[in-house]
Amino acid sequence: AKAEGKDTFRYFEASMGAEARDRRIMEQDLRQAVARDEFRLVYQPQKEISSGRMVGFEALIRWRHPERGDVPPSVFIPVAEDSGSIAQIGEWVLTTACKEAASWRNPLTIAVNVSAVQLHNPDFSRKVHEVLLRTGLAAGRLELEITETALIKDMPRALATLRQIKALGVRVAMDDFGTGYSSLSNLRAFPFDKIKIDGSFIKSVDRNGQVATIVRAVLGLGRGLGLPVLAEGVETLDELRFLDAEDCDIGQGYYLGRPGPIEAFGELTGVPAAD
Ligand code: C2E
Ligand code: CA
Ligand code: CA
Numbered sequence: 001a002k003a004e005g006k007d008t009f010r011y012f013e014a015s016m017g018a019e020a021r022d023r024r025i026m027e028q029d030l031r032q033a034v035a036r037d038e039f040r041l042v043y044q045p046q047k048e049i050s051s052g053r054m055v056g057f058e059a060l061i062r063w064r065h066p067e068r069g070d071v072p073p074s075v076f077i078p079v080a081e082d083s084g085s086i087a088q089i090g091e092w093v094l095t096t097a098c099k100e101a102a103s104w105r106n107p108l109t110i111a112v113n114v115s116a117v118q119l120h121n122p123d124f125s126r127k128v129h130e131v132l133l134r135t136g137l138a139a140g141r142l143e144l145e146i147t148e149t150a151l152i153k154d155m156p157r158a159l160a161t162l163r164q165i166k167a168l169g170v171r172v173a174m175d176d177f178g179t180g181y182s183s184l185s186n187l188r189a190f191p192f193d194k195i196k197i198d199g200s201f202i203k204s205v206d207r208n209g210q211v212a213t214i215v216r217a218v219l220g221l222g223r224g225l226g227l228p229v230l231a232e233g234v235e236t237l238d239e240l241r242f243l244d245a246e247d248c249d250i251g252q253g254y255y256l257g258r259p260g261p262i263e264a265f266g267e268l269t270g271v272p273a274a275d
């Protein structure tokens with residue numbers, strides 16, 4: 001039994017080694033992925049709930065690795081954040097999203113996710129300004145999605161950056177609302193323009209009284225503060241009906257539209273399908 005324990009430990013050690021090695025390889029691959037043109041953006045519709053009208057898109061990054069195939073952002077974004085390559089990747093996302101959106105025939109909003117590392121770079125607002133000038137996108141069409149966890153590393157720094165971004169005319173949305181440590185004090189401390197309720201609160205909102213109470217409270221909070229509320233992860237008609245009845249402003253989720261290449265939305269954007 002003793003020997004077995006030892007072997008188990010060795011195996012565990014070996015697999016830890018393999019995991020660390022795997023991570024180092026991914027870090028290296030990520031450093032080259034922009035230059036190798038392995039990223040692309042997909043876009044997910046955001047719709048006004050009362051009318052069903054399209055108001056904008058969230059840009060979501062996709063990585064096709066030449067050997068691993070599609071690697072989800074939930075796997076590679078944290079690695080890119082730890083290893084520093086998120087700065088380059090984030091700049092690629094922002095530039096690409098703004099460039100594409102500037103060419104659309106309708107002036108829809110483009111929402112772009114920003115990571116903690118980007119937000120804490122003292123040059124970030126200057127970069128945003130430069131990208132707007134370079135791509136010709138009107139500042140009022142850009143919305144940056146920021147999670148609470150991205151704010152807490154250095155709150156004074158994050159606050160200064162948010163104010164600079166807003167001075168450009170760019171809006172900021174609080175992403176994944178309700179999942180952080182102190183959503184309410186963060187809502188008060190930072191000048192957000194929109195609340196995005198996390199999808200975990202929308203799942204079964206039509207059937208779960210406790211969840212419904214929480215969502216109603218967030219909608220009341222938005223109304224009181226004068227902030228529009230977007231519900232993420234709307235997957236069913238019943239969830240949408242609940243949100244409509246409770247006067248939620250905007251919805252996003254598989255029921256309203258899955259993320260897809262921009263060509264899939266050609267009617268709105270005027271971007272022709274590639275042949
Ligand atoms: P997020 O910002 O909360 O993005 C929403 C995620 O929910 C997306 O996953 C989207 O595809 C998914 N989703 C949309 N509708 C539904 C639905 O009805 N049901 C369910 N179950 N899921 C839905 P995705 O694209 O895999 O992205 C995951 C996370 O990766 C994002 O969460 C965001 O934190 C991060 N991410 C994605 N793109 C970027 C990016 O360009 N930059 C940065 N920094 N992070 C990104
Ligand atoms: Ca987001
Ligand atoms: Ca979210």
Ligand code: CA
Binds near residue numbers: 202203204239
């Ligand atoms: Ca659901």
